[in-house]
Amino acid sequence: MEEIKRLLLAEKAALLAEIRDKSSKKNKTNSDIGDAIDSSVEEQDRELDLLLQDREQSRLKGIENALQRMESDDFGYCDECGENISKKRLLAVPLTRMCINCQSNEERSRLAQNAFSRADYSSQVLSDE
Ligand SMILES: [Zn+2]
Numbered sequence: 001m002e003e004i005k006r007l008l009l010a011e012k013a014a015l016l017a018e019i020r021d022k023s024s025k026k027n028k029t030n031s032d033i034g035d036a037i038d039s040s041v042e043e044q045d046r047e048l049d050l051l052l053q054d055r056e057q058s059r060l061k062g063i064e065n066a067l068q069r070m071e072s073d074d075f076g077y078c079d080e081c082g083e084n085i086s087k088k089r090l091l092a093v094p095l096t097r098m099c100i101n102c103q104s105n106e107e108r109s110r111l112a113q114n115a116f117s118r119a120d121y122s123s124q125v126l127s128d129e
Pocket residue numbers: 078079080081082083098099100101102103
């Protein structure tokens with residue numbers, strides 16, 4: 001798990017550096033971002049939020065979210081089935097919140113719903129009303 005945490009912290013540092021680079025010299029902040037839990041860093045992050053592009057912002061949020069979950073030992077479990085997500089998968093896509101099974105199930109069911117939107121569902125709905 002340390003390996004993944006390092007990966008996330010490195011990604012966060014790179015992202016913050018990129019953002020800071022873009023937002024010019026206006027934000028001359030201490031670049032010690034090793035301590036992600038430090039409240040002054042959170043303060044900085046909040047200020048930076050205003051300057052971020054949507055994509056970078058959501059990526060950064062995802063990383064912070066993952067780091068927070070890591071702190072509370074809630075990281076690496078599938079949102080769908082609660083199973084452990086494999087380390088291999090986490091290293092490849094650290095921000096994922098679903099195990100490979102649920103992910104592919106979801107993709108399959110999404111495809112299936114597009115393919116057959118038929119009477120199966122409507123009969124259930126009618127019996128409940
Ligand atoms: Zn799952």
